[in-house]
Amino acid sequence: MLLTFSLHHAGASRAADIDIRQCIIAGWAGRDLAAIEHHIEELAELGVPRPSAVPLFYRVAANQLTQDEVVQCVGPASSGEAEVFLFEHDGDMWVSLGSDHTDRALEAHSVALSKQLCAKPVARDAWRYEDVATHWDQLVLRAWIVENGVETLYQEGTLASLQPPEFLLQKHFGLNRIPAGSGMTCGTVGAIGGIRPAPSFRMELHDPLLDRRIGHGYTIDFLPEVA
Template structure:
């Protein structure tokens, strides 16, 4: 899947990434006790336990999109803000993605629930080396629309999640830079007030040192479930 990114807001695209392999890193938190608690919570709802922590889900690369409107089957899917890393000409970059997931299907299989939904990606990016020294200070957050109001849905610093280098090494076995042609979605933070759907999802990665942000907004068009 061919994606285009600019390195500054409102600039023309300067990066062209051809993503052939898409990986969604699940259970990517640093606090193993908190992860186990979350696994038990989901297990009580019928969601199968992961076979490993972290777990690397493969999703078809044609599920990546930079559109501002997506389509989803039924009303039980929702977004998750996550960082997205990829490599172009030997340089790794960080952008923003939503691991949009079908929550009803999740009880049947997490991999299936991730595959059925497209993964929206922002159109701006930063060089990973420009933020790696203070990576843990970066903030990811998202908002949803409820009763016509914009509501904060997720917010947290990246110190709660595993470093991309660690996730990449866990997937590749020995590398700390993602191979060319690969894209990795790197984990998320909890939903404030619980996981729930919304027809609008706004996501942001904020750099407090340089007072800049990567942002992306998408709307969800619901398709009817026909039996």
């Protein structure tokens, strides 16, 4: 899937078309294993199957990646999750932002299928990883949804709560860098007030040290679920 990014480094920006041929969703990527186990038990009570490993790497078709501002989903039960999105270009690793939009009704049957069913929106800006690596834990993920016509803060947390990229890349690829042609999301922070669907989703990755943000928003066209 061809995605277009503005790559920001050393005060300059340049456009690049990136061909992503495999997409990996890193799930259960928190650092607090006790908290992960508690969440697994909570989801199990709702019928969501226990993951076979922690972290767990889901493969999603690369053609599900999109930078459009409208995505279509079957039925009303899907919702977004703000996550860091990693990719490679010209020998460097780059950091952007994506949403692991997931069908929550299907999740109880198969987490992998619930992720595959939905488009994965991705932002259009990226930072060079080396420019943020030394203060990675200070980066902040945020997301907002619209409820009853009002935009509401839905997610907020620093990347200190999630496994660092090198850990995830070593676990999945056996490398400290992401291979060319691959894109990976790196886990999310908790939903304030619980996971729930909404007609729009806006997210950002905030770098408080360098005072900059990557943002992206999209609305959802809910398609009828017919039998």
